[in-house]
């Protein structure tokens with residue numbers, strides 16, 4: 001096998017959909033009685049039948065989370081650098097077809113945004129941009145990382161997929177991690193929702209986590225966007241296969257996952273499938289049980305109630321006070337937003353709420369002077 005692409009080709013979407021659909025309570029109970037698992041044991045836990053065992057799944061997930069990570073949760077926030085995008089995606093406010101005001105932050109604006117984040121105790125930052133190589137490409141990212149490196153405990157980025165060589169450049173400048181969601185592993189749905197631009201290249205994106213790992217980047221974030229395909233359970237199975245593959249080959253990197261549900265945005269499409277709160281918790285439990293060592297992140301896409309109840313069970317990273325527009329922390333304007341967040345509480349408010357559930361907030365866990 002040369003890449004996950006080869007494995008992907010050998011997994012039949014409809015076959016997995018059928019296997020998941022056929023699972024019953026006995027299949028779920030059998031898996032839950034095991035002491036160790038094969039990867040395909042995750043199939044019953046992704047099924048509808050496992051929804052009846054949510055309490056049990058949550059208990060197991062919480063125990064595993066606390067053994068591995070304690071009762072802590074790390075706070076981070078996105079910093080949107082640019083909303084220029086050369087792609088047309090059906091579900092995103094930054095799509096090139098949308099006639100919105102476009103902006104890319106200059107150095108001075110980035111520093112002001114960082115100042116606001118640090119004022120709110122945010123020491124872990126996720127740099128985000130639309131995908132536009134000419135306006136926000138490798139030179140721009142290099143400049144920004146150099147500019148802010150010393151200010152944060154960690155810097156992750158979620159931008160267009162890059163080459164291994166460019167990831168190496170950014171790693172040497174101090175980049176700690178890269179988040180790249182496949183969105184959906186169903187190539188037909190992928191093409192339907194990525195109408196124009198480089199992002200239409202399904203395999204370039206699918207092979208991105210490997211390029212990141214080959215550049216020895218420490219953290220790699222994967223995930224799916226629920227609502228793009230008509231069967232999110234199958235997407236979750238592919239995600240599990242992807243992580244399993246990467247962990248075997250690139251064991252030096254750490255992995256995190258996010259299961260994102262579509263949020264409304266300017267001219268956004270209607271989801272092809274819906275995942276309820278209970279189902280989202282079930283799926284997150286499945287990943288915790290099968291991959292106890294990977295981190296699970298929760299974004300402000302989810303409601304305050306959901307985040308407060310689910311974080312103590314299994315979340316490792318939580319964003320708070322997020323603005324999804326470039327310059328969002330220093331302006332009150334929202335018309336450039338990528339999507340509309342649900343939980344608009346400040347980091348302090350979220351931290352106070354989680355404290356009631358026994359969680360200690362981790363704001364800063366590293367400093368630049370300690371080296372990397």
Ligand code: SF4
Nearest residue numbers: 085087089092095130
């Ligand atoms: S999802 Fe990403 S690539 Fe697609 S339009 Fe939005 S910012 Fe651009």
